Amino acid sequence: MAFDKGCHLHLIDGSAYIFRAYHALPPLTRKSDGLPIGAVAGFCNMLHRYVLDSNGGDAPTHAAVIFDHSGHTFRNDLYDLYKANREAMPEDLRPQIPLTRRATEAFNIACHEIEGYEADDIIATLACEARNRGGRVTILSSDKDLMQLVGGGVELLDPMKNRRIDAAAVEERFGVPPERVVDAQALAGDSVDNIPGAPGIGIKTAALLINEYGDLDTLLDRAGEIPQPRRRQTLIEHRVQIELSRELVRLDCDTPLDFSLDDLAVRDYDPDVLLPFLAEMEFRSLSRRIAEHLGVEAPAIPEPEATATAAPETPGFDDVKHERIGDAATLAQWIERIRARGYVAVDTETTSLDEMKAELVGVALCVEPGHAAYLPLRHRPGAGSDLFADDSLAVGQMPVDEALALLKPVLEDPAILKIGQNIKYDAKILARCGIDIAPIDDTMLLSYALHAGLHGHGMDTLCERYLGHTPLPIKPLLGAGKSAITFDRVTVDDALPYAAEDADVTLRLWQAFKPQLHRERVTTVYETLERPLIPVLAQMEMNGIKVDRATLSRMSSAFAQKMAGLEAEIHGLAGETFNIGSPKQLGEILFDKMNLPGGKRGKTGAYSTNVDVLEDLATEHDLARRVLDWRAISKLKSTYTDALQTHINPETGRVHTCYSIAGANTGRLASTDPNLQNIPVRSEEGRRIREAFVAEEGNLLVSLDYSQIELRILAHIAGIDELKAAFAEGLDIHALTASEMFHVPLDQMTPEIRRQAKAINFGVIYGISGFGLARNLRIPRAEAQGFIDRYFERFPGIRDYMERTKAFAREHEYVQTLFGRRIRTPEINAKGPRSGLAYRAAINAPIQGTAADVIRRAMIRMPAAIKGLPARMLLQVHDELLFEVAEGAVDEVISRARDVMENAADPVVHLDVKLTVDAGSGPNWAQAH
């Protein structure tokens, strides 16, 4: 219905409704699975009451609920601190947000949000247009920011107090008419939205000044005439800030809309949509009331006890329906199912584990356990078919473009949750198909938040442990070794049960894990440290880093020559040729043939020939020294200069590592294929490998790393005042430790004493033992124990921390980081030789894990912080972030990135110790570090 003169538009501030609903109700959960649902319940009640109330004499002809799109808006581009002091969304509210969109649609009310804009801007744009077309507008909100829109047929209605706010009411509130509200707010600022305004000027003074001078521009131009010196000075000094504040406060009436005013015509409830939704949410009384209102029968909502007895409702894995999607009609049917559900498990099948090379072969979907589908897209004809038609496609597949065009709106729909197992993989594949999948949940990360330390988080492990089922293996489909084929060569018939089952399993795991999150109190961990990291890492991995093949190749040749020389020497010294790379052969040469001392056999009966052993021999025997040299070079060549070259992507000329989010128990990331977190740096020769990691023309690599982050966190957690003070004063922490322990004044510190103290500091983080320290420092064990005793005497808080942590771990079988990440310690109460390991791991995990949480938080905030700058985040190495930045922007990037990193713990955790970040830049990684 077209919006014309005489029409009446209602605009509901959806986000305000949600927060009101959330705070008005206790934290209700859905009975059957524990999903937090209180805000959705309140929201639905408010919507229904709104519909009943608005059906009076002044009924709207058009109505819409407008939501804030999550994340960044144009105001953040204007001012990066905009709304920066807002508290994070409560953990149990976040999962309810998509449900409120679904609720609005279920109530058959238009529902809109637009990326990059706030709800207020959309409201402003619609209100302006409605007014221009001669209609009336009622905005259901009490937000003072919307008061600037009042007038000319636009009014606010405070839904709580049921009070209309017209121009007179606005003037009463602000002291200025609606059209001057922006000016007054720009002056007064706003602490809630973090709008600076003019310091020292509140709303009263602002109104006074605006009324006297007419408007803000005139006031600022004539600020010099203000008699009061403080006001005059403030306005002159802060003009830029005031003008920025005005831009932040002023609503954008030109928001680009992807719908029209005419689309908002009021519609009746559709009982076939609304009642099933209410039933799904298990809103019993509201369902009944609305069913009565509509004169239909209320849907039956089974009590959880009833469903528990009827548990076999969830089919087993042998009783499943797996459909093949071969045409657009079938796909459309599935998309309808997905839209009705609001979530879908997704699994992509491809030709490679390397997402940068993989081609999409098919997509599996599942919306309820036991009912999954596979959409084959690029399967090739099987073996035995015409060899010349090798690149052709198997029959019965939809055109890829057509299928993706249908799927894209669903996969990008903010109201539909996409669930995957390790969905970063699928997100990257889809990104290369032009699909930006969101919002997402990841069963691997749900398991990681719930069970880190208990077991791995691969699909097979999870399926076996939590669903009691072994998923179909991929091996029989692909084969192994040389004869292995890629997934596109698997027939669709063979692929179907495998692919469909993976999506099915993923959905079942999600249903098992998601409600647990809340019960185990790790929702915040998952929502703030795991899930938001997925797109950030996906982008970094796709960015890759440029690696210069020629440099590596030159180094490989040089290493090969050196190795050949050493090899000849070693064989000469040994008196025979043997494989130096074989510890077995080397051990026999050293300890059997040459009868050198120190031959210790390991559990397999072979002599140990590791660095420690060889290092002891090297002082007396050239052979050992040469072998050490050979090993060092062999390592550099095989693991780095040779292997890295094979990882350069031929299309991008860059190396694209893959980060495992759930690989390390402590919350650290792990880097694979290749591992770019262990590129040499400690030896001069090794560090030169970093010269091959370069920036593109006109760019520099920029490295920022936390200084001593783990020791700082230890100082905070254990509450060691001396260490805190030392960090606060920027002292050399190892020298200070040495001074405290050995009573050497700082100005008489020797490198040797400092080195020992440094080893002790690190030892403490690792759960120190006399034996370990002795080995590290190559000193007698008794002496090492003496150091430790003295350390604990000097810093008793550290020992207290260790004891506290051990006791906590023993009691709970987990430890946790400052941000609530839990690391399970199932071995802690086991007896036997492994218990020592469990203790030390328990002591280390909160420290290492908290540091990992901090840099995760920094990484998650980084894209917004450097948005608009010619800069890309490339790598993370535990306490370091590496960027590639256009030369002119280096200083700005360092400044912004440092700010994010140093304040990454805020506002959730206030560290007693400041985090500091060192920065460097250069044409390659060696020079940037």
Next chain:
DNA sequence: GACATCACG
């Protein structure tokens, strides 16, 4: 595929 070794934080 197990093991030893060694690169990083």
Next chain:
DNA sequence: GACGTACGTGATGTCC
């Protein structure tokens, strides 16, 4: 009283 011992990772080569 003996045992095994610094925390967390991933990649490589040898050998079975």
